[in-house]
Amino acid sequence: MADDMRPSRPIATGLAGAFCCLLAGIALLPLAAGSAVAQTPQQRTGQGITLPGAGGVKQDTTQPVLFSADELSHDNELGIIVARGKVEMTQDQRTLMADVVSYNQRTNTATASGNVSILEPTGDVIFADYVELQEGLRDGFVRNVRMLMTDGGRMAGNDATRSNGNRTELDQGVYSPCVLCKTDPTRPPMWQIRAARVIHDQERKTVQYRDATMEIMGIPVAYTPYFSHPDPTVKRQSGFLAPTVGAKTDLGVFARVPYYFVISDSMDFTFEPIVTSQQGLVVGGELRQRLRNGFYEIGASATVADRTTGTKDAPVTSTDKFRGHVKGKARIDLDDTWRAGLDLARTTDKTYMRRYGYGSEESLTTRAFVEGFRGRSYADVSAYAFQGLRPEDRASRQPVVAPVANVHYLGEPNERGAYWSADANILNLMREDGTDSRRLSINGGWQMPWQSSLGDRYTFAATMRGDAYWANDLAVDAALGDASPTRDATTARLLPQLSVNWSYPWVRNDPGVQYLIEPVAMFAASPVLGRQNSVPNEDSLGFELNDVNIMRPNRFPGLDRFDSGQRVAYGLNLGAYLPGGMSVRTFIAQSYSLQENRAMPIGSGAEDKRSDIVGRFVVSPWEYLDLLYRFRLDKDNLAARRHEIGASGGPSWLKLYGSYIFLDAPPNEPVTGKREELGLGASARISQFWSLFGQSTIDLKNGGDVLDSTLGAKYEDDCLTVVISYRRTRTQDLDIEPSDAILVRLYFKNLGEFGLPRVDFL
Structure with a gap:
């Protein structure tokens, strides 16, 4: 027979223990939430209880539990404690609210039902119709679970089960960071991911999706039987990055598929091969490491393909030649005054980097140096090597400077503001x-x-x-x-x-x-x-x-x-x-x-x-x-x-810009030295989500030839960005030919960027 009574310490302890385990089970349901600043919920009046640990969950159970309810009852014969009416419990910055919370002392089972919601320390909010935990209150079942994340993302599922204290499975799960329509919340979001099963493995720190489908405006557009990503507790993990696919006149159809390796806490490597239909395979990668007193990063690529040398008027094409490049940067702090550094940039030929999208520089500079700073003074010793990439540059004429040293001393001003300075330079x-x-x-x-x-x-x-x-x-x-x-x-x-x-x-x-x-x-x-x-x-x-x-x-x-x-x-x-x-x-x-x-x-x-x-x-x-x-x-x-x-x-919805440069030819270069160019551009927001943009560079010296032009449209809302653009270039240099290209880029919030290459790659 149930007896109504005021809360006493044994009853409160049992109910608080049930609450602690409820939170422990439900708190591990978030599947894709990012890190967020902890938020402390407001505590209602109640009695503070010190609790033992619950199910091995990482929760500070030494903190008191604050709870309140309209009604609290205890059935001694059945061993059941029930709290009803606006039940609210808080411990360690985590709050549970429900219509009814009960705890069966004999079966060690806790349940919460009716408008169940959990406010996490991260700010995430979990909603459910019914929660049941058992097996030492480490495993359990959640019915009709929904989740609102701090970044605006939403996740929902029919049922969720928890086993072994570290594995949560969500049936018929759906995830989307898109804001629902205010006038019609039942309308599908801009995009969402549906999966037959979503598994969060805390031991492996992964989130896995089985039979997953990407939907855009409620229409399925892509399917994969399986994919996974690290859970929110993981900052870095090896795996594939977003691929790039497309077509280019001189490369044909290509795919760029990077893979990220975590080597250690301070070192990683990105392997980035490019497969092309006309020029074979390009192998590239970048190694990075953070040191105790500095860092270094080095990237390189290589291929065996056709290579064109010579001049514009007399090009020479060789087949199956090695082509590649290397770029690097390093900085080491030797002490509080001195540091050493290296900037490395070399390539096998003048057009390789532009052809394969590794840069558009006209010259490359390699520098090794040691420099020091003290007060208002400075000193450095450096060595330089240069590589010219313009058609007229000759490798035999490029200088090597080793060493060049500079010392600059600047004295302190006297009472009149006067000061002395001294400079020295040595060059070879x-x-x-x-x-x-x-x-x-x-x-x-x-x-x-x-x-x-x-x-x-x-x-x-x-x-x-x-x-x-x-x-x-x-x-x-x-x-x-x-x-x-x-x-x-x-x-x-x-x-x-x-x-x-x-x-x-x-x-x-x-x-x-x-x-x-x-x-x-x-x-x-x-x-x-x-x-x-x-x-x-x-x-x-x-x-x-x-x-x-x-x-x-x-x-x-x-x-x-x-x-x-x-x-x-x-x-x-x-x-x-x-x-x-x-x-x-x-x-x-x-x-x-x-x-x-x-x-x-x-x-x-x-x-x-x-x-x-x-x-x-x-x-x-x-x-x-x-x-x-x-x-x-x-x-x-x-x-x-x-x-x-x-x-x-222009105002925020319409931006206009332009540039004009005119340089008269010197007397010794009356034709080639003259330059006159016009640059124009604009961007306009034509609706809440759509905008248009364009730019053009015109060579006025040669009758108004268009050197480079781009036209495009952009769609952007809270969770999706789509950019469609058309680009025409008329640059010609050895194996770099004039080209037309269409660029499509998609950015899905929290998932990454997919599509055709960036503009500089085309």
């Missing part, structure tokens, strides 16, 4: 065919800022640099190229220089806007050096005057050329600044030298006494528009020598 450069050179350079400097009582600002600087060069096979006349005779040369030079930078900012504040007018000037003086033909030029090639370097005392980027003579540069900064970061800014400048600087390359804009005019114009009138315009104008007739325009803007 070698090449198979061409100039070899060695260089020693030492530079000392002093700099002091100062502001007058009028508000104008000055920076005074004095430097003294000494260089020594030893060169072999130095061209007598570099303008003749390979036709020039060569000679050996040894030379030294002393390069003192004085300079002063001046600026006088004027600011006016009006309501809602701040104006700036700032005249600027720079004067530099040093002995005149002439053409400097006895010094090999390796690090100052391709110099061009622009708005960034015009106000520098030495406009050359490297050490091999020095900006000698006496020169003044003058310019003007203008600006208008509005609230919210909106602004309009412009800068224009020119320089005048007392002597012609013969070291300046022809066409650089600084070869005459009076330089070309350079400047920039930056407009950010509101949050929907950014505009940058950089220019160089001829000093005599203001003809354009260089234009660069970049613009982007």
